[in-house]
Amino acid sequence: AQKITQTQPGMFVQEKEAVTLDCTYDTSDPSYGLFWYKQPSSGEMIFLIYQGSYDQQNATEGRYSLNFQKARKSANLVISASQLGDSAMYFCAMRETTGANNLFFGTGTRLTVIP
Amino acid sequence: EAQVTQNPRYLITVTGKKLTVTCSQNMNHEYMSWYRQDPGLGLRQIYYSMNVEVTDKGDVPEGYKVSRKEKRNFPLILESPSPNQTSLYFCASSLGRRLDTQYFGPGTRLTVL
Numbered sequence: 034a035q036k037i038t039q040t041q042p043g044m045f046v047q048e049k050e051a052v053t054l055d056c057t058y059d060t061s062d063p064s065y066g067l068f069w070y071k072q073p074s075s076g077e078m079i080f081l082i083y084q085g086s087y088d089q090q091n092a093t094e095g096r097y098s099l100n101f102q103k104a105r106k107s108a109n110l111v112i113s114a115s116q117l118g119d120s121a122m123y124f125c126a127m128r129e130t131t132g133a134n135n136l137f138f139g140t141g142t143r144l145t146v147i148p
Numbered sequence: 149e150a151q152v153t154q155n156p157r158y159l160i161t162v163t164g165k166k167l168t169v170t171c172s173q174n175m176n177h178e179y180m181s182w183y184r185q186d187p188g189l190g191l192r193q194i195y196y197s198m199n200v201e202v203t204d205k206g207d208v209p210e211g212y213k214v215s216r217k218e219k220r221n222f223p224l225i226l227e228s229p230s231p232n233q234t235s236l237y238f239c240a241s242s243l244g245r246r247l248d249t250q251y252f253g254p255g256t257r258l259t260v261l
Contacts, residue, residue, distance in 0.1 A: 037190075066247035078191075078238060078252035085247060124190065130246040134198075135181060135206055138190035 035059065037125050039139035046115045047147050053100070054110040054142045056125030064130045067108040069099065072122040072141070081123075084108060112144075120146045150175045152253035154239050160259045161229055169224045169256050171239030177251075178244030180222040181206070182214065184235040185255075191238065197222055198244070229260040 038057045046052035058067065069081040084092045084099045092099040100109040112119055122143050126136045152173045161167055173180065181196040183206075193206030197216040211233055213225040222241075226233060237256045242248040 064247070068249065070252075076236065076255045076257070078240075078255070080249055080251060083249055126191075128247055128250075134179070134246050135193040135196055136183075136191070136240075136250055138192075140188060140190045 035139075036137035037127055037139035039125055039142050041142045042140075043143045043145070045145050045147055046112075046119075048117060049114055051111060051113045052115055052144065054112070054123050054125075054144065056108045056110065056139060058106050058108060058125075058127050060106075060127065060129055062129040062131050066128045067099070067101070068126040068128065068136065069097070069108075069110045070124045070126060071119075072124065074121070078124070082110070115146045117146050117148060120144060150251075152239055152241055152251055154237075154253035154256050156256060157254060158257050160261065162261050163230055164228050167226050167229060167258075169226075169237060169239075169258070171222045171224065171253060172220050173222075173239075173241040173251075174220065175241065175243075175251070176219065177241035178219070179242045179248070179250075180216065181240045181250065182212070182222070182224050183238045183240065184208065184233075185238065186235050194224070194237075229258075231260045234258060234260045 065086045067084045071079045082094045096113045098111045122141045124141045125139045182194040183191040185191045195214040197203045239253040240250040242250045
């Protein structure tokens, strides 16, 4: 089974609008971390936001927030007031405390911000 | 500046010619890892290292070797590259605690002809 599922291959959003990128995950580990990374066309992987499984509040970092619904095993990324520079691939990832401790990545969502 | 560096950034080589991609971090991180990124597959872990002289296989280790002789360096070695190793490679590092954020290098785009 896929550890991380991103069902939106591509999304479009109008500049200055908010957009939600979906992510669901699968784990039996009670302690885990969820991450979002941005990959612009230049190729680098930029860390955006982190949510721990025991965190009581949803994580926020500037215009990024994570809508964490533990019972539904979802960790959606919300980008508010979209900017043209937000156009990129976005990856959801999970790290568990067991096993190889690597990051499991989804297949990504390509976000395009329309002027 | 805290960073992960990789070299080279771009490499075109031929089948069977041994190559090494270097990775270095200046954040005193214990955990380092290599990933490859292929279209439609996301990123997959090749090898990881919990600390100096401690390395282990990730999900796709075949055809790769690594070493961790110093804390800051974690080179990826392709002894006999093949065309199916054409990919975008990322090195990443984190402090060491299991849920720490991994920070990525700029990537190395490798083409094997």
